[in-house]
Amino acid sequence: MMSAQKTSLLDIGKLIHSDHSALSAIAPDLLDTAKDHLNNASFPTTRTEAWKYTRTTRISSKEWQLREVTTEVDIAPYRIENIDCNLVVFVNGFLRNDLCKVERGLFLLETFQEASDLKSLIHQLISDSSESTDIFELLSVSHCTDGMALNVTGVVSKPFHFIFLQTGKDVFACPMLIVNCAENAKLDLIVSHHSSEGSSTWFNASLHVNLEKGSTFNYYKVQNDSSESFSHIMESIHQSDNSTSNLVNVTLSGGWIRNNVDIRVDGSGCEANLAGCYAPTGKEHLDNHTVVDHIKARSNSNELYKGVVFDQGRAVFNGKVFVREQAQKTNAYQQNANIVMSDDAVVNSKPELEIYADDVKCSHGSTTGQIDEEALFYLRSRGLSEMSARKLMVSAFFADVLDRIELKELRSHVVSKLIENGVMLS
Amino acid sequence: MLSIKNLEARIEENEILKGLSLEIRPGEVHAIMGPNGSGKSTLASVLAGREEYVVTGGSVDYLGKDLLEMAPEVRAREGVFLAFQYPVEIPGVSNINFLKAAITEIRKHKGLPELTAREFLNLVAEKSALVQLDGKLANRSVNEGFSGGEKKRNEIFQMAMLEPTLAILDETDSGLDIDALRIVAHGVNTLRNRERSFLVITHYQRLLEYIVPDFVHVLYQGRIVKSGGKELALELEERGYDWIKEEMAI
Numbered sequence: 002m003m004s005a006q007k008t009s010l011l012d013i014g015k016l017i018h019s020d021h022s023a024l025s026a027i028a029p030d031l032l033d034t035a036k037d038h039l040n041n042a043s044f045p046t047t048r049t050e051a052w053k054y055t056r057t058t059r060i061s062s063k064e065w066q067l068r069e070v071t072t073e074v075d076i077a078p079y080r081i082e083n084i085d086c087n088l089v090v091f092v093n094g095f096l097r098n099d100l101c102k103v104e105r106g107l108f109l110l111e112t113f114q115e116a117s118d119l120k121s122l123i124h125q126l127i128s129d130s131s132e133s134t135d136i137f138e139l140l141s142v143s144h145c146t147d148g149m150a151l152n153v154t155g156v157v158s159k160p161f162h163f164i165f166l167q168t169g170k171d172v173f174a175c176p177m178l179i180v181n182c183a184e185n186a187k188l189d190l191i192v193s194h195h196s197s198e199g200s201s202t203w204f205n206a207s208l209h210v211n212l213e214k215g216s217t218f219n220y221y222k223v224q225n226d227s228s229e230s231f232s233h234i235m236e237s238i239h240q241s242d243n244s245t246s247n248l249v250n251v252t253l254s255g256g257w258i259r260n261n262v263d264i265r266v267d268g269s270g271c272e273a274n275l276a277g278c279y280a281p282t283g284k285e286h287l288d289n290h291t292v293v294d295h296i297k298a299r300s301n302s303n304e305l306y307k308g309v310v311f312d313q314g315r316a317v318f319n320g321k322v323f324v325r326e327q328a329q330k331t332n333a334y335q336q337n338a339n340i341v342m343s344d345d346a347v348v349n350s351k352p353e354l355e356i357y358a359d360d361v362k363c364s365h366g367s368t369t370g371q372i373d374e375e376a377l378f379y380l381r382s383r384g385l386s387e388m389s390a391r392k393l394m395v396s397a398f399f400a401d402v403l404d405r406i407e408l409k410e411l412r413s414h415v416v417s418k419l420i421e422n423g424v425m426l427s
Numbered sequence: 428m429l430s431i432k433n434l435e436a437r438i439e440e441n442e443i444l445k446g447l448s449l450e451i452r453p454g455e456v457h458a459i460m461g462p463n464g465s466g467k468s469t470l471a472s473v474l475a476g477r478e479e480y481v482v483t484g485g486s487v488d489y490l491g492k493d494l495l496e497m498a499p500e501v502r503a504r505e506g507v508f509l510a511f512q513y514p515v516e517i518p519g520v521s522n523i524n525f526l527k528a529a530i531t532e533i534r535k536h537k538g539l540p541e542l543t544a545r546e547f548l549n550l551v552a553e554k555s556a557l558v559q560l561d562g563k564l565a566n567r568s569v570n571e572g573f574s575g576g577e578k579k580r581n582e583i584f585q586m587a588m589l590e591p592t593l594a595i596l597d598e599t600d601s602g603l604d605i606d607a608l609r610i611v612a613h614g615v616n617t618l619r620n621r622e623r624s625f626l627v628i629t630h631y632q633r634l635l636e637y638i639v640p641d642f643v644h645v646l647y648q649g650r651i652v653k654s655g656g657k658e659l660a661l662e663l664e665e666r667g668y669d670w671i672k673e674e675m676a677i
Contacts, residue, residue, distance in 0.1 A: 379515040379569075382475050383529040383585060384503035384536075393528060397519025397568075426528060 009040050013140075017173050019067045023113040023145045024127075027120050031131040035142035042136040054317045054349045055259055055288040060231050065173035065203050067146060069095045076100055079164045079195050084410040086160040086191070093167055094146030094174030094204075107155030107186070113148035119179070123150050126179050126209040137233045137259075141177055141207040148177035153186040153216075160189035160408060167195070167202035167230065175205045182216035182244070191411060193223045194232060194255075201229040208236045212244035214268070219247045221411055225418070226255030228283060235261045242268035242297075249405050250277035251415050252287055253422060262291040264302070266328075271300035278307050278402040280395075280424045281314030288317035293335075295328040304335040307402050309395050309424065310346035317349045324356040324363060331358065335365040340372060340398060342391070392426035399425065428453050428490060428624055429593055435484035435649075436473050443469040445649035446485065451593070456625040458635055458660060461646035462668040467628045468512060470646070471597040474626075475509035476502050489593070503529075504536035506592030510582040510599050517569040522581065523551060525569060526588050533589065554587040558614040576607035583614040594618070595626045600634035612637030632664035645671055 014020070024032050044061040045052040070092045080088070089110075090100035096112055103110060111119045131142045151161070167174050182188055196202050204226070212218050218238070226232055232255055238246050252258060264273050273293055281287045293302045308316045318337045339348040352365040372394055380390035399419070406412040419425040429451040436444040443466045451457050461467050473480050474487065476499035487494040494502060517525075531541055542550070555565050558580040570578050579599055586594055596615070600608055615625065615638050627638055635643070635657065643659040644651045647668070652675055653659065663671075 373515075373517075376515050376517045376520075378477060378499060379511065379517065380520075380525060380529075381499040382503055382509050382511075383525070383589065384500050384533040385525070385529050386500050386532060387498075389528060389532060390500075393520055393525060394517070397517070397521075400519055 013039055013143075015064065016061065017065045017067075017140075017144055019144065019173070021067060021146065022143055023147045023177075024142060027113060027116050028124055028127070031124065031128060031142055034131040035139045038132060038134070039136070039139050039143055042134060042139055044136055051290060051319070054315070055286065059257065060203055063171065065171050068093050068169050068172045070168065074100065074166065076164055076166070079166060079193060081162065081191070081411055081414045084160065084162070084408065086162045088162050088164070089149065090164045091147060091166070091174075091176050093169065093172050093202075094165075094176045096147045096149065104159065106157050106159065107153065108157055109152045109154070111150050113145070113150070113177070116150055119150040119152055122152060122181050122211075123179050126181075126211060127177070130207070130209075137205055138207070138235060140205055141175060141235065144173070144175050145177050146173075146175045148179065150179040150181075151188075152181045152183065153188045154183045156185075156187040157189070160191055162191040162193070165192065165194050165204070165206060166197070167204050167226075168197040168200045170201050172200065172202045173205070174202060177206070178208045180208070180210045180218070182210070182212050182218055184213045185215040186213070187217040189219045189408060191221045191223070191408070193225065195225045196227040196230040198227060199229070200227055202231070204230065204232045204234075206232070206234050210236070210238040210246075212238065212240045212246060214241045215243045217245045219407060220249070221406055221408065222248075222250045223415060223418075224250070224252040224255050224258060226258065228254070228256040228285065230255055231257045233259045233261075235263075237263040237265075238273075239265045240268050240271045240273060243270040244268060245272040246274065247405065247407070248275040249402065250275075250289070252277070252279035252281075253418050254282070255285060255287065257286050259288045260290065262289075264291075264293045265296060266294060266300045266302060267296045269297045269299045273300070273302040274304075274405065275302075276305045276402045276405045278399045279316055280309045280311065280419070280422065281316055282311040283314065284312070285314045287315070289319070291320045292323070293321070293333065294323045294325070295331045295333060296325050298328055299330045300328070301332040302334070305402055305405075306337045307399060308339045308348070309342060309398065310339060310348055311342045313343070313345040315347040315349075318367070319351045319353070320365070321353045321355070322363065322365065324358050324361050326357040329358045329360045331361040331363070333361070333363040337367045338398070339369040340395070341369065342372070389426055392424065396425040429626075430488040431485070432488075433485035434473070434482065434487060436469060436480050436482045438469065438480050442483070443649055444473065447646070447650055449644065449651060451624050451626065453624055454621040455642065456619065456627060456638065456640045458627045458629060458640035458643045459646050460629060460632075460643060460660065460663055463630070465646045466649045467630075467646055468597055471509055471512075471595050471628055474507065474595055475499060500532070503589070504533045508586050508589055508591035508594045510579075510586060510594065510596045512597040512599075512601060514570045514578040514582055516571045516573075518571050520569050522565050522567060522569050526551075526585060530588065550588060555584055557587050557617055558583045559610050560584045575602040576604065579603055579607065579611055580614070583611050587614060587618060592622065593624050593626070595628070597628050598630060599627075600629055600631060608634065609637060632660045635660045647671055647675060
């Protein structure tokens with residue numbers, strides 16, 4: 002499909018065989034708005050700047066259905082070893098209450114279906130999405146399979162782990178998660194994505210976070226998808242004064258992945274740290290798009306994305322940092338580094354900086370290269386096989402990203418997965 | 428132990444080694460000296476298996492096996508060690524982790540069980556003391572931010588850890604002050620024994636005052652043109668290399 006064809010709700014009906022939305026009861030107005038906008042939206046083509054390197058035709062040319070799974074599902078393989086956490090499980094985008102394990106704490110957790118206290122919060126955080134021009138974002142509202150809202154009112158010591166499992170053929174899963182951290186509250190949130198072997202799924206997940214003054218949000222996402230899966234993930238975070246967000250995104254696998262991270266640093270004294278590592282193999286396609294928008298003065302952001310690309314894999318990085326006119330004394334750093342491991346591996350990296358204030362410290366950089374042959378020979382001359390030497394150097398390369406994972410059980414889980422996948426050395 | 432016969436090698440279009448022969452028996456220390464560009468470092472590189480160097484003739488037999496057929500890591504596992512003239516800095520790769528991985532693979536190759544964490548750390552403590560390498564350096568990234576002397580001491584530390592059968596020292600003395608030279612030499616001398624052989628490549632005689640060789644060879648234009656005992660090194664120090672060149676011209 003070369004031309005940007007406008008969709009209509011009729012087309013969407015052919016694309017996704019469902020008109021279910023978990024928001025229909027609590028936000029019918031937003032649902033209507035989103036549907037209206039869908040009438041004028043279209044799938045982006047590579048002529049759209051933000052989609053220059055990532056094609057959507059393999060999604061838009063298929064037909065998808067919702068498939069709620071009510072039978073027994075073994076989630077043991079998706080849990081993190083030795084971690085004590087609150088557990089929430091979604092299968093094919095639908096909440097599986099029977100598999101959740103959440104203890105009482107300084108928070109309120111509600112499903113979209115039964116939301117009462119958090120109804121206005123949900124409204125507040127997704128009203129922009131219902132008026133978006135982005136088809137994936139509109140669908141997150143109009144076709145939301147299921148959703149949850151979490152309001153954190155204090156320091157929650159036990160991390161939350163949300164497991165999103167996709168399974169089956171041509172399955173569309175579209176869950177949404179809303180998080181609010183009240184003043185000085187703190188939350189550790191782990192989200193892991195899995196699609197079972199041989200499944201072909203379109204996972205269109207979104208996360209909306211609001212951070213009140215002085216709150217801290219540590220967010221870790223681990224993507225573990227099959228080669229036949231499509232994942233479009235949207236994460237938007239709004240920060241007020243003195244709030245901190247720490248994001249680490251580890252992409253272990255996935256056929257087609259687009260991550261959209263959007264952080265609005267709308268306060269002073271904020272910290273926004275985002276990091277990612279990825280290692281696409283085979284024909285995997287991974288696209289990380291990030292926006293950090295500094296709106297107010299005296300806040301810091303630090304972004305570090307690193308990738309190792311194997312075989313015919315492709316990695317796209319586009320990081321945008323805005324420093325608005327009022328955002329004086331901003332410190333903003335952005336770095337993307339890539340290693341290509343084969344002649345057919347492709348990296349498209351585009352760091353962008355737009356500064357409208359005059360008293361700021363900003364830097365950005367992008368490097369793409371190969372493993373240092375001289376270092377490789379040095380390691381081999383000490384008895385390491387070429388493979389081990391390469392893995393050892395990748396381990397070193399990823400270290401500063403993985404060190405940003407403060408939950409040590411999660412860090413060792415991720416490291417062992419990377420070793421299992423043959424990316425790093427044990 | 429090592430038998431080099433008529434070895435010829437080139438890099439790109441340049442023929443560097445032009446029929447080099449050398450015989451090393453267990454426990455012997457051989458010094459190779461020679462003017463710049465005579466092929467000293469090429470010899471070290473070919474023996475360690477650097478792929479840029481193409482062997483065009485001759486043979487290298489190591490403990491009854493064809494050394495040239497082995498990948499660099501296999502040579503290392505079979506007991507060949509090269510102390511680099513310019514040790515490589517590898518940011519992020521910890522000295523200790525990398526040695527642990529290397530020793531694990533070497534022991535696996537030899538059919539030996541993996542060292543326990545305690546055994547390994549004891550070994551690190553013992554061997555780093557040998558070359559007075561600060562424990563902190565042992566834990567840092569490979570050679571990153573090391574001074575010239577620290578890099579060379581780290582090479583000898585690694586050699587001590589890996590306990591090779593044949594150690595090749597490629598201009599280990601270059602860039603060393605006298606104190607560092609003494610420490611490095613002490614490390615090497617401690618490792619000398621009846622089974623272990625050394626090939627010491629150097630431009631200057633100075634190193635050989637501390638590491639006393641059994642044989643000294645002069646490499647010139649890709650061949651060994653003169654061999655003798657340790658006194659040959661002194662003669663070279665006094666007379667320079669010109670008389671060798673003149674002798675060759677006749």
